[in-house]
Amino acid sequence: MSHRIDHVFATAAERGRRILIPFITAGDPDPAWTVPIMHALVAGGADLIELGVPFSDPMADGPVIQASSERAIARGVDLAGVLEMVRAFRADDVDTPVVLMGYMNPVERFGVDALAGAFRSAGVDGLLMVDCPPEELVALQPALDAAGAYAVLLVAPTTTEHRLQQIARAARGFIYYVSFKGITGAGRLDTAALQEPLARIRRHSQLPVAVGFGIKDPAAAAAVAQHADAVVIGSALVENLVGSDAAEEACGRAREFVASMRESLDNMAGSE
Template identity: 45%
Template sequence: MSRLQTRFAELKQQNRAALVTFVTGGDPDYATSLAILKGLPGAGADVIELGMPFTDPMADGPAIQLANIRALNNKQTLAKTLQMVREFRAGDASTPLVLMGYFNPIHHYGVDRFIADAQEAGVDGLIVVDLPPEHNADLCVPAQAAGLDFIRLTTPTTDDRRLPTVLNGSSGFVYYVSVAGVTGANAATLEHVEEAHARLRRHTELPVCIGFGIRTPQHAADVARRAEGVVVGSALVEQIAKADSPQQAIDGVLGLCAQLAEGVRGARR
């Protein structure tokens, strides 16, 4: 079993959802970002999404766009992001880690080289937001052949005719984007989340993780009662943006992560 399969199986036995956290690699700088990454599991993150900085993150809202700019201004590269994973894995062999981003940096790095280096570094899966299933051969197929899960995004506009195509070849979990728009947008209603989860369940047995617009422990708990995972990104990234020092950034992200984890872990009690 992969780390993702193992983690979701463990959480199912515990009757609770996963807290899936997103941060951008190299934001605000390599050392601070690495300290945050290493601290997330201890603060309650069950799965980590690590963003691969890119100059044109079109699916992301202002908070994550600015995180990309901060990271790139401090010379973060895809090679450095993979090195962060290696350093993280030196002290953590069990927390699933997924790289999230866009295809352009991977294409520039070289697909075969990227897959080999990601697998060697200890990456568990990929979320590539601008690569539809019609292009599975470009990355999804070779990545899965190397043992990397390929996680698909589904949205409120992905109808029942399109869903089987989107989910074909998906593995790890399904990431449901609960609102039509960019990251950090307003949250969906809980009624919508419940209906969307039920609809996805009719099409897949993979865990469903729901994100976009989740900011508070209470909101995370509400979603955790209805899905297998809760994804939080912009709210954590904003802790870095407003910090006055590297230590304040670390404390802000890990402190909010701990609060979110408490909400998620107590949701079904």
């Protein structure tokens, strides 16, 4: 059986479908709602889910995701709890890939030795460490390999040709392109400026390319998808879930939000 991430991208490529990747912080707004929200995201048209592991000092994130991390931490969510959520999600969904996104310290504290078994048994497909460039990721690589999980790597507008070569060699599954110099949720997206850097990535790698940071609405998603294989939506979705009174309401919001993005992507020229 091929890797869940590879399978999703390969199937989408055959059908001309753009991949939609919503990000939510695990445990926010309420830890008990996270698994139902994940299912709602899939029902709305998500192809892959990025699940944020909350961290107290999220240096690369903007105020929306930082606040959501703080709420999740206040409710006692840690990496072990996040893995429990993935395991529970897998009971009803064995197809949708789940990539954990977060920072090094909670992963280290969980224990690199324990990581492989825990990822495998929970059904985690990938790990994106925001504060860990490939130079430092070597320490986690054996555990990820043993778990059959991919290290998803970032490329930024500032990434040099030399670094891009290294990243392309080490990357698995897909490459995540950070759409601008800045933090998550900032309003700096310039979709026209994506063409050149994505072409540059494709000269070095056959892997599909996802674009994230600053994509707030269906129109922006469609504009980005003119150039990218996949679109990541984080802060706008996290903000949308704030203030939900119950799991049903949060799930409804999540499903509608993703469905509006899905519709926009599916109606693009060139899509079926």
